[in-house]
Amino acid sequence: MTLKIGIARETAPGERRVAVTPETCRKLVAAGAEVHVERGSGAGAHFPDLAYEEAGAVLADGAAAAVADADAVLCVQPPAAAGIAALKEGAVLVGILQPQLDEARGAAIAQRGVVAFPLERLPRTTRAQAMDVLSSQAGMAGYKAVLIAAVLAPRFFPMLTTAAGTIRPSKVLVIGAGVAGLQAIATARRLGAQVEGFDVRPETREQIESLGGRFLDLGVSAAGEGGYARQLTDEERAEQQRRLGEHLRSVDVVVCTAAVPGRPAPRIVTAEMAAGMKPGSVIVDLAAETGGNCELTRRGETVEHAGVVVAGPLDLASQGAQHASEMYARNVLNFVQLLLKDGALAFDWDDELLARTVWPERPAAAG
Structure with a gap:
């Protein structure tokens, strides 16, 4: 039959x-x-x-x-x-x-x-890589997120030397170095931006640097056993947040990609941290569908707060x-x-x- x-x-x-x-x-x-x-x-x-x-x-x-x-x-x-x-x-x-x-x-x-x-x-094993829909679709999402950021930003991404003077490159920070985050880093680099990547797992440094990004070290390691991140203590998390907030003041674009399968997205960028960024800065939050990494994210909306644009796009993979x-x-x-x-x-x-x-x-x- x-x-x-x-x-x-x-x-x-x-x-x-x-x-x-x-x-x-x-x-x-x-x-x-x-x-x-x-x-x-x-x-x-x-x-x-x-x-x-x-x-x-x-x-x-x-x-x-x-x-x-x-x-x-x-x-x-x-x-x-x-x-x-x-x-x-x-x-x-x-x-x-x-x-x-x-x-x-x-x-x-x-x-x-x-x-x-x-x-x-599907188990995340070597044999399953050719069947891993989460990874394949996250790659498209990371790519599209950077293009959205480039459209929303009131700046060029690359450094330009013009008759009107030199334009400095945009500084892009990608939070989360999973498949979406790594694709976002690679795409921002192709567009000529100065790119940093941050992840609580220190072993992602090599992956970020291999794509031309700089690993943002906030001085707090969440390295655990078996390649998994451990839970940060309250003191460690507070110190990480303080240092990240200070660093965001010099960043033009943030692309948030941190996600935990089956659970709400972790809150990483507070409203206070976002408000401390330069006017005209942009945050694109890939985690909008599960609550967002940024406290200001509104699912499916683009909003402005204290001069900072926060986008919470949905269906990014479908856009490609x-x-x-x-x-x-x-x-x-x-x-x-x-x-x-x-x-x-x-x-x-x-x-x-x-x-x-x-x-x-x-x-x-x-x-």
């Missing part, structure tokens, strides 16, 4: 990405799957229906037709609870699902017996929907290939990538 894979058009506000591109559709078809794609699914990322048809997809009129009786449904954002309830019983659902954040969604998954693979739960979709779709394809054997679904629960990603969690085998 042919494996049916369904892709419905994304309906979340601002979402332009798609979970399957014509490139990955062709590979799924070559693996023996029948791929049904709702018409217009790739339009937001500029993948026309004709490209899917040429890749071997069956075009469906409407979401219900695309996912009806599908053995596996691939998505970017999770379907609504009603959409999940309409899936085939026992169907596989793969995407950024976050079932624990929506009680109705989680209940629908459980009640329908859906085998859900929330890709944000074409390349973001290409990366995301390849991540999904690599994961789905773990589920396929001879063109059919097969679950190897001894594979830690499957066992640790599936939701609800499966009890460990006895013995």
